[in-house]
Structures are given as structure tokens and as C-alpha cells.
Amino acid sequence: MLTEKGLWARLRTRLIFTGPTLFAFGTVMIIPFLYGIYLTFTNWDGIAVEQSLVGWDNYIGVFKDTVFWKSFVMTLEYVFITVVLTNAVAFLLAYAVTRGIKAQGLFRAGFFLPNLVGGIVLGFIWQFIFNQVFVFAGQKMNIPLFQASWLADPDKAFWALVIVTVWQYAGYMMVIYIAGLMNVPKDVMEAASIDGASNRRMLGRIVLPLMVPSFIVCIFLSLQRGFMVYDLNVSLTSGGPFKSTEMVSMHVYEQAFLARDYGLGQAEAFVLFILVATITLLQVYFSKKLEVEA
């Protein structure tokens, strides 16, 4: 019924319906991605018209770039901590705002607010808070922890990034958990309640198992965002002090566009892609096994 007669008519329909998307997708994602793999084998400096093939040199360079691995390990720590904290906070918030408290909508709107704003702006706002507000309050109220700016101390700057990340994304993940909580069938909960199950028991035995799909989505999203963090990194700490908070995504950018080593930068980006893809696929694979039927 839905197929035209004649090759030309069919081709025309195909082009009209899928042409623009597939053309843009192909030329913006697929071709650059494949070309990027080729670039990892070259020594392009960003200016020269020609580049020569250098074999596996760039990949060897990736393993020798200690700064890359340092920032990679730090990114792993950052991702692990932010994924755990963001999801814990998000779940708690979602649980709290679905329990029939008045003005739920207002609370949800408030918690979601940071997600409307880009990482650049949020980073600058928090830079001001860490440098001015916390220091002012720390000195006024004599709290040693806040007397010097966190952003000037390598360890504390890392935690500043963690705090702002959790603050930024908890509201987004909360919204996803709310959707999950609302999908928990009411009759199952009622039955459990009649059988005398306590709130805590219902949470552990019914709600959490049924929420596994929401956890998969949220952990997937927070993993991806964590690995790719760039805006916030640039505007909150600019990788400082002394490159101590330069996350891997920012390092790739610096390597390519500032150090003008595009081949090495692209090889590092590609190594990053392989590792992130492996981690996210493993996460999805293993958490799918946990899913239960309602």
C-alpha cells in the first residue's frame, strides 16, 4: 500500500523523507569520525596543507603522554564520584517530591533549574561563590575550611567540580526517577501495604527493583556527561591550579587546538571514545540483567 510503483518514484520518496537527515548525519558524524581515525595516523599540525603518515606513532605518543593518563585517571575518579552522588541525591529528591507533599511542582521546578543553564554560566556563578562568597563567609564566621578559595587548592578544586556537577545534574536525573516512580504500579504497592509491609521494605523489595530501568538510563546519562565534561571545567577552574583539574576532554582540546598536535589529540580522543564506549556498553549490558518484570 505504501510503496509507489516504479524505481524513480520510490527513490524520490526515499530522498525526500530520509535525504536531509542522512546527508547531514553522514557528513557531520560518519565522515568526520572515519576521517578522524585516518588523522590519528598522521602528524598534522593544523596549518600545513599536507600531512604525512606516521603509522602508530601517535598511539605510542598517547601511552607516553603522562599528562593524558593523569587527567584520565582523575576523570575516572570524577566520573565515579559524580555518578554515585548525582544519582543518590537525584533519587532522594525524586522520592521526596512524589510523596504527596504540597507544592511538589514548585520543588521540582526549583531542583531542575540549574539544567536550564549552560555549564559556562554555571561555572562562572560558582567561581564567584567559591572565590568570594565562601571566602567571605569563612573569614567572617571563622571556618578554616572556607578561608582560602577552594579553587586555588588542587584537591579542593577537584571537589568544587564534583559539588557543582552534582548540583547541576541531580535535578535532571530527579525528573527521570520521578517518571520511574510514577510507573510503579499502585496495586502492587497497595497489596504490599495490606500485607503489612513497612515503607522501607516496600522501597527495598518493590520500588527499587522496579526502578532498575530508570537507574540504567540515569547512570548511562551521568556517565556520558561525566566523561565529556568540558564547559564547566573551562569556566570553573580552567583546569587549574597548575593543570590539576584538567579533565580528559579539556586535555584533548588543548593537545589539538592549543599545542597544535592534531594527530596526537585525535588519537587521544579516539582512545577516550573506545574506553567510554566499552564502559557504557558494559554498564548497559550488566544492568539489563538486573531488570525485572512488574
Add this chain to the structure above:
Amino acid sequence: MLGMAKLCSLIVAMMVFIFPFLLLISNSFKANQAITSDPLGLPASFQWDNYVSAFDKMGYISAFGNSLLITVLGVVLIALFAAMTAHYFVRHNSKLNQYLFFLMVAAMIIPFQAIMIPLVKIYGSLSLLDNKWSLIYMYIGFGSPLAVFIYHGFIKSIPLELEEAALMDGCGRVQTFFRIVLPVLLPTSVTIAVLNVLWIWNDFLLPSLVLTSSEQRTLPLSTFYFYGTYTVDYGPLMAGLVLTLLPVLVVYLFAQKYIIQGVMQGSIK
């Protein structure tokens, strides 16, 4: 009593989430000296100068216009093209289309960082950088996989009879799509629009790579450069950040329900 304690902790949590914004707005009205000597105090008098200077130096009108054009066109085109593609994929479920669909879904795992260097090289050598139309085009490319994926899931649930009836009545394929399918897709389109507006309006890395001249800058870009050049003058800096936030806050005030719902719908699929 327990309910009261819960409500109080929720209010405290809420304060943590909105306090930075309140602090920003309060300081944006203060003189520089008042900001550094007491960042927590309320403004004694309103320094509208901060706003005038930020508005001016950020090139606010131009940046706002660029952001608006790029976001609106980007989002509309992503939604339209992706809806057509997803519709075609569902209604012509051939092997080829299954592969194409799979390719798009699989590509979602590619991080932008793995593409940005070759992207800049290719489009630079074609002299297509520093141009907002190129940027819109790139957003279509990057945004279409997720949009096609979400539409695909929804279109599968629409009965085919609806379209067949229209075709019998003499509508062409394109006409059937615009008259019958697209209106049915409206709720999904709202979801797609919300997700893409949040992304494109706030995006920094891609515009920073593509747009180099100051008159092409989007709002996040001009905020970034403005902040970078006026690092000691806190008053105008705070006002500049408020100016960047303002459009988002106004939209959020009116479309809050749709935005939260859009994010919710987008995550379930």
C-alpha cells in the same frame, strides 16, 4: 511532626539549588566595592549601570539574535527531518533501512570530542567555518540520531490505517505526512524540541570551534569572552550572567510544565 521535618529538609534542599541564582541577581545590582566587601549583603542602591555596561560590551542584541536563530532553526529542522526519516524507516522496514537506523542509534555513543578535530579540519578546508548556517547544519547532523530514535519508537504505535485512508483519498506521500502524521506526532515533537533547545541554546564547545568572529557569537560564547576580559569588575560580570540567564528564566516561567514533561518523556524511550 515527621511531615514537618521532611518539608523543612526539602525547603533547605531547595535553597541549595536556587541560592546561587539569588546571590547572582542580588550582586548584579551592587557596586564593585560592595560586592567584594560583602557578597552576601543585599544591594543598598540599584546599580543599573552594571546592566548597561554588560549589555553593551557583550554585544547582547547580536548574541541573543544569533542564539535565537540558531536554536529555533536548528530545533525545527531537526524535528522535521527526523520525523520524516523515522516515519519512512518504520513504514518501509527493509533490511537497508534497519541497517541505517541501527547505524544512527549506534552513533549516539560517539562522543563529540572524537569528532571535533576532523570536523574542524574538513569544514575549515571547505571554508565553511565562522558561519552560523554551517553551525545549524551541524546541529542537524548531531541532533538527528536521538530525534529519529525517539520518533521511531512513537511512530510504531500509530495505526497504519490512518495513513492508508489518506492515501486512498488521493493524498500524496508528502501530503499525507504533513496532514496526517505530523499532527499526530505533536507530543513527541514537543519532547524533541525541549531536549534540543536545552542542548543547542546552552552549547559552548561546538560554537566555540565553528564561530570565530565576534559578530557571529552566540550567547554562551559572548558570556565567555565577556567574563574573560573583565575579570575584576564584578558588577558588570554578574549583570552579564543575569542577562544570559534571563531569556531562559522567562521561558521556564511559562513553559515549565512542558520542559519537565519533555525531559521525562525523552528519558523513558
